[in-house]
Amino acid sequence: MPEPIEFAHDGDVSPPLRRLGQSVLLSQDEVAFFENMQANRIAYAKNEALISEGDDYRCCFALRKGWAISSRMTMAGRRQILSVYLPGDFIGLHINFHRRAIYTVSALTPVEAALIEPMRLIEIQQRWPVLAAGMDWSAVRATNILSEHNVSLGARTAQERILHFYLELWCRLMLVGEASSEGFDMKMTQEQVANTLGLSVVHVNKTLKALVKKGLLKIEGRRVEVPDVAMAVRMADFDAAFLDSFRLANDASTRRDGTRDMLEAIDELTDEMMERRSEAAE
Amino acid sequence: MPEPIEFAHDGDVSPPLRRLGQSVLLSQDEVAFFENMQANRIAYAKNEALISEGDDYRCCFALRKGWAISSRMTMAGRRQILSVYLPGDFIGLHINFHRRAIYTVSALTPVEAALIEPMRLIEIQQRWPVLAAGMDWSAVRATNILSEHNVSLGARTAQERILHFYLELWCRLMLVGEASSEGFDMKMTQEQVANTLGLSVVHVNKTLKALVKKGLLKIEGRRVEVPDVAMAVRMADFDAAFLDSFRLANDASTRRDGTRDMLEAIDELTDEMMERRSEAAE
DNA sequence: CGTGATGTTGATTATAATCAAGGTCTGTGG
DNA sequence: CCACAGACCTTGATTATAATCAACATCACG
Numbered sequence: 001m002p003e004p005i006e007f008a009h010d011g012d013v014s015p016p017l018r019r020l021g022q023s024v025l026l027s028q029d030e031v032a033f034f035e036n037m038q039a040n041r042i043a044y045a046k047n048e049a050l051i052s053e054g055d056d057y058r059c060c061f062a063l064r065k066g067w068a069i070s071s072r073m074t075m076a077g078r079r080q081i082l083s084v085y086l087p088g089d090f091i092g093l094h095i096n097f098h099r100r101a102i103y104t105v106s107a108l109t110p111v112e113a114a115l116i117e118p119m120r121l122i123e124i125q126q127r128w129p130v131l132a133a134g135m136d137w138s139a140v141r142a143t144n145i146l147s148e149h150n151v152s153l154g155a156r157t158a159q160e161r162i163l164h165f166y167l168e169l170w171c172r173l174m175l176v177g178e179a180s181s182e183g184f185d186m187k188m189t190q191e192q193v194a195n196t197l198g199l200s201v202v203h204v205n206k207t208l209k210a211l212v213k214k215g216l217l218k219i220e221g222r223r224v225e226v227p228d229v230a231m232a233v234r235m236a237d238f239d240a241a242f243l244d245s246f247r248l249a250n251d252a253s254t255r256r257d258g259t260r261d262m263l264e265a266i267d268e269l270t271d272e273m274m275e276r277r278s279e280a281a282e
Numbered sequence: 283m284p285e286p287i288e289f290a291h292d293g294d295v296s297p298p299l300r301r302l303g304q305s306v307l308l309s310q311d312e313v314a315f316f317e318n319m320q321a322n323r324i325a326y327a328k329n330e331a332l333i334s335e336g337d338d339y340r341c342c343f344a345l346r347k348g349w350a351i352s353s354r355m356t357m358a359g360r361r362q363i364l365s366v367y368l369p370g371d372f373i374g375l376h377i378n379f380h381r382r383a384i385y386t387v388s389a390l391t392p393v394e395a396a397l398i399e400p401m402r403l404i405e406i407q408q409r410w411p412v413l414a415a416g417m418d419w420s421a422v423r424a425t426n427i428l429s430e431h432n433v434s435l436g437a438r439t440a441q442e443r444i445l446h447f448y449l450e451l452w453c454r455l456m457l458v459g460e461a462s463s464e465g466f467d468m469k470m471t472q473e474q475v476a477n478t479l480g481l482s483v484v485h486v487n488k489t490l491k492a493l494v495k496k497g498l499l500k501i502e503g504r505r506v507e508v509p510d511v512a513m514a515v516r517m518a519d520f521d522a523a524f525l526d527s528f529r530l531a532n533d534a535s536t537r538r539d540g541t542r543d544m545l546e547a548i549d550e551l552t553d554e555m556m557e558r559r560s561e562a563a564e
Numbered sequence: 565c566g567t568g569a570t571g572t573t574g575a576t577t578a579t580a581a582t583c584a585a586g587g588t589c590t591g592t593g594g
Numbered sequence: 595c596c597a598c599a600g601a602c603c604t605t606g607a608t609t610a611t612a613a614t615c616a617a618c619a620t621c622a623c624g
Contacts, residue, residue: 072429075519078437082429094422102426102523139421140376144384146428147354147364153435154480155360158580189602198436200581205604207580237357241384440612471570482613487572489612 014038015088015176016062022175024134034131038062038114044107051092051105059115061091066111067187070103081196083146088176093139109187144242153198156237158207161197163216163236166224171243183225296320297370297458298344304457306416316413320344320396326389333374333387341397343373348393349469352385353477363478365428370458375421391469426524435480438519440489443479445498445518448506453525465507
């Protein structure tokens, strides 16, 4: 029976490990293997491409520092941002299933990424089942986020969309210690937000102003705060379940960072919302 | 070394197996195991729910007959359809990662589904690696489709969106022998299309009319045809790569159903489009 | 026959895109 | 230290796209 490890400080572990550790109970061996695996690190400058659409380069990354995005170009010349990668996220986990990359991944800020060769992934699947389960969950979570964006794009107003997206980022950042319960630092420009949420820059700008005016957001430069979380969660129809459901090892005892309070608060609001949603359905 | 199996008629195999066989080279044992696994079948009536949002029921299905959809309700009372399941697709492969279902799955037509217990999935992962790889690809493909819908919702006009969606369905149906190179039978109402593509029913109706008028679609009742595939593919910015990239066993020799011609034609158009897209990017 | 679900159409309104112009901030080179 | 360029943000005016509203038509089915 593997014994869960205790870290003196969260700073001791890489963000990817930290995220894995939140969803899965890793043994010392697994931790060692995983941290070791990140030896091969690459730094990317702001705006540099990690993967380009059409490449037949097949490699996956664990994001250690910085933000990245994946995007696709439309023939009409529009860019759609498909996902935002934050520290701790895996990039291109399934790239090996394709002959060539079907999207571009580029650094939003200076980035440090650990390169994970395909062989490593196979090794993990064969020899480290718990690690593999954690990475599976990571992939499932990425799909959940994508689904949630689908709901936003298809069925939410600009205000709801933007607010929802900001809350999502905030939650995700908190889970890797890159945001406090006060707020977070937004690394995306309004244009990038627009390309993520299917809106024009101008409209994003105006909508943000409106949200600030309503007291749903507080924005000073890059700094974002949410004055009234309960109100924001309600108005954005936000449910943290899609970010935080794989709780095999994810109970109170494993969270030593204050993250829990906020996520629990959102969970509570969720129950209330589930009911109201059923009512709305008839 | 397992030997690939040959079927006298495609009708001899279940749609899920047929789809797996297109992406992965299965041995006789694997085929036997997989077909056996589908013993436990459930029939659902039109509109019946296979899985309901909030359920803690955890089971996955292989869809054998009929169409199904997954959807979510917004608090504002809007419904967003997240994915459409066609014969051969897996439903809820990752439902075990969640405490409770985060979306509803319901039958669009009468449905026959094989129930796959969680234990079976674990067994597959441990004992049938090739089968597991095929199912992994299935999951990746589902994510690709979701990404593509994201692009549609965020960066395509109503006409492009609808045309793209119809082409997607056509391709997917051809791969399971439910459509011919002439066209296919649309099982969704205009309202369901609207809820998938983030449009209003009225607008879907008018846009469909416009597409028909332009000669991009031909619609008679449920029957849909695409008079000029090349034109349609170009105008919808359609690239079949996201449906058909995992070609370990997917070369000419494994396709005995005429599907290849059309997909290859689309592939050819794809190269041309890739170039134009790069130009558009600058 | 009704009755309910689906499809169709035109008129009106709302939301967001586009266009155009400035404004602010930051880093760079003179 | 200042001037300048480029990236980003802001704002108002105009236009386009799609939603909403309101009928009515059609069809399948009990």
